Amino acid sequence: MSTDPSSTPGTTPSTRLGIAVIGAGYWGPNLVRNFGGSPHWDLRMVCDLDLDRARQVAGPHVEVTDSLERVLDDPDITAVAIATPARTHHGLALQALRAGKHVLVEKPLADSVANGRAMVDLAEEQGLVLMTDHTYCYTPAVQKMRDLVVSGELGQVHFIDSVRINLGLIQPDIDVLWDLAPHDLAILDFVLPGGLPTVGIGATGADPIGAGRACVGHLTLPLPDNGLAHVHVNWLSPTKIRQMVIGGSRRTLVWDDLNPQQRLSIYDRGVDLARTSVGSTDRAASSVSYRLGDTWSPALPEREALGSMVGEFAAAIREGRPALTDGRSGLRVLEVLEQASRRLSDSSHAPAVDAHPVPAGPPPVPRPTVAEPVLEVVR
Numbered sequence: 001m002s003t004d005p006s007s008t009p010g011t012t013p014s015t016r017l018g019i020a021v022i023g024a025g026y027w028g029p030n031l032v033r034n035f036g037g038s039p040h041w042d043l044r045m046v047c048d049l050d051l052d053r054a055r056q057v058a059g060p061h062v063e064v065t066d067s068l069e070r071v072l073d074d075p076d077i078t079a080v081a082i083a084t085p086a087r088t089h090h091g092l093a094l095q096a097l098r099a100g101k102h103v104l105v106e107k108p109l110a111d112s113v114a115n116g117r118a119m120v121d122l123a124e125e126q127g128l129v130l131m132t133d134h135t136y137c138y139t140p141a142v143q144k145m146r147d148l149v150v151s152g153e154l155g156q157v158h159f160i161d162s163v164r165i166n167l168g169l170i171q172p173d174i175d176v177l178w179d180l181a182p183h184d185l186a187i188l189d190f191v192l193p194g195g196l197p198t199v200g201i202g203a204t205g206a207d208p209i210g211a212g213r214a215c216v217g218h219l220t221l222p223l224p225d226n227g228l229a230h231v232h233v234n235w236l237s238p239t240k241i242r243q244m245v246i247g248g249s250r251r252t253l254v255w256d257d258l259n260p261q262q263r264l265s266i267y268d269r270g271v272d273l274a275r276t277s278v279g280s281t282d283r284a285a286s287s288v289s290y291r292l293g294d295t296w297s298p299a300l301p302e303r304e305a306l307g308s309m310v311g312e313f314a315a316a317i318r319e320g321r322p323a324l325t326d327g328r329s330g331l332r333v334l335e336v337l338e339q340a341s342r343r344l345s346d347s348s349h350a351p352a353v354d355a356h357p358v359p360a361g362p363p364p365v366p367r368p369t370v371a372e373p374v375l376e377v378v379r
């Protein structure tokens, strides 16, 4: 990749970089607002197949078009930001990269690993920045989580539990894992020093309402030293939960994205297992002790994640380096999603549960004939 900023037209640090946003549907306007308000960028064009939509979003001073060629032929446009449906990312990004434009792509990077890899390879061949908008990675909370994990404040990560559930929009073409889990996976990729684990992925999904695709999904990912990460995504939950727990050998962090007063809590609590030798035979024994220390909440600055994200895109271009959430991070997320889809399709072809009768156990204990008091278990 070129490290000379002046080698790309319009990229000297004293000038703003020309950008076009492609796709002005639900998410595109957020990009338009942030590129338009950024000191690093000159928003030059908004492109959408629906020209009226592009006009509504662009405002009076920004050119609109429904022609990608018009965008790519403009020498003052250094980069494009793609906010169209995932199945179109690959084709649009390849055209933009071939035209010499740096590319920001909305999550997920593409609709398959093969397509994502083609995008990453071409960007690297061309010496251009390919960045994935993993928006959460630019929130102050997730950046603090990364600091706490990377600095060793939490110790060795033992487990991660991530929950992202609500009454969600049932998507017509993708299941709940492809719709929601990219966020959790991108965060794991960002905060874990070794990045996202991409082998040994477990996945289960369920479609209890007959939507034709999984509406409830669970992923498991192995972590180093016998740790385990779990992600639960769900379109059917009447309550909205956005929580991640990262349990470490020293401390445990809880992120509650829906609690602006206290998004992060750090618990100095946990379980220690001490190996001790016992008696003259020097036998080993384990003693479990529970740490019940303080809980504290780090102060977090208030700033919009997308503002930081567009700043990072400009910095990566100017400094000729991969972005914090580069194309490869997008590719790792796709690798996990594709494995998860394979697990779901393997399990949907598995014989029905009835085909495996449970082996006969001991004869049932006769039920008492007198009414027994009902014990209510409260959890």
Ligand SMILES: NC(=O)c1ccc[n+]([C@@H]2O[C@H](COP(=O)([O-])OP(=O)(O)OC[C@H]3O[C@@H](n4cnc5c(N)ncnc54)[C@H](O)[C@@H]3O)[C@@H](O)[C@H]2O)c1
Pocket (backbone or CB within 6 Å): 022, 023, 024, 025, 026, 027, 028, 047, 048, 049, 050, 053, 068, 082, 083, 084, 085, 086, 088, 092, 106, 107, 108, 133, 134, 135
């Ligand atoms: N980062 C986030 O938190 C976040 C949140 C929501 C959506 N997204 C992502 O943003 C992307 C867009 O999602 P959305 O919900 O805005 O979709 P959408 O369907 O609301 O909007 C897509 C827009 O793209 C336009 N379009 C489609 N093909 C085009 C083409 N070839 N050229 C120009 N315009 C084209 C459509 O006319 C439409 O206006 C998806 O990848 C989605 O996953 C990211």
